[in-house]
Amino acid sequence: MKKVFLSAFFLFLTNILMAQGYYQVTTETLNVRSSASKDADIVSKFYLGDSVYVIDYSKSWSQVKVNDTTTGFVASKYLSKDFKSSTKSETKSYSSRTPIDFSPFIYAAIIAICLYIVYRRYKSKCKDCERWYAMKITDEEVVDRVSASVKKTTKERNSKGEVIRTNEVYIPATKTKYLVTETCKHCGHEKKYYTTETKEN
C-alpha cells in the first residue's frame, strides 16, 4: 500500500521536474517552425491559451507536437507550464480544453496521503530506542466522563433543493477522557497521554 503511494508521488514529482508535458501558449500567435531557428519555415500556428505538448523543452527553442505525425519548434519564452493538463493522455487532441480537470485534486490527495504516512511514521517512532513503527497502544483507561452536547446544523430545503433555512440544535453527548498508554514493542518504553472523545448519546 505504502509503496503504491510513494511511487505515485515519485511519478508526480518527475512529471513536474521533467520538462516534457503540456504547456500553455502565452502569446496571441505562436509560430511552429520546421527547425529551431527564426528563419525556418512555419509549419503550423498555436494561439493564446492553447495547450501544447512539449516533447523536448530547452531554453530558447522547444520541440512540440503539432499532431500525431508532425512535430515542430516554438520559441520557449511563449510557453508556460500547464499543470492542469500535464497528466492528460498524450493521445488527446492537443488544443481542445476540457472544462473540468481533476488532476490537481488527485495531486493534492497524493500529497496529503504522503504527509499522513510521514506523520504516522513520526508518531509511532520510539523516543527511547528510536525505532520506527514501534509505539502501539497497550492500554486505554477511562479517567473522566462528563455530559456534554454537540452542535448539529440541519438544513431545510425547498422543493428545488435550495437551502431556505439552517437550524442549529444541540444533541446531548458524553465526553470521555482517556489515559492512553503506548508501549514500544522493541524496548518496552512507555508513553502516556490524555485524549478526549465526544460521542452522541
Ligand SMILES: [Zn+2]
Ligand atoms: Zn523502543
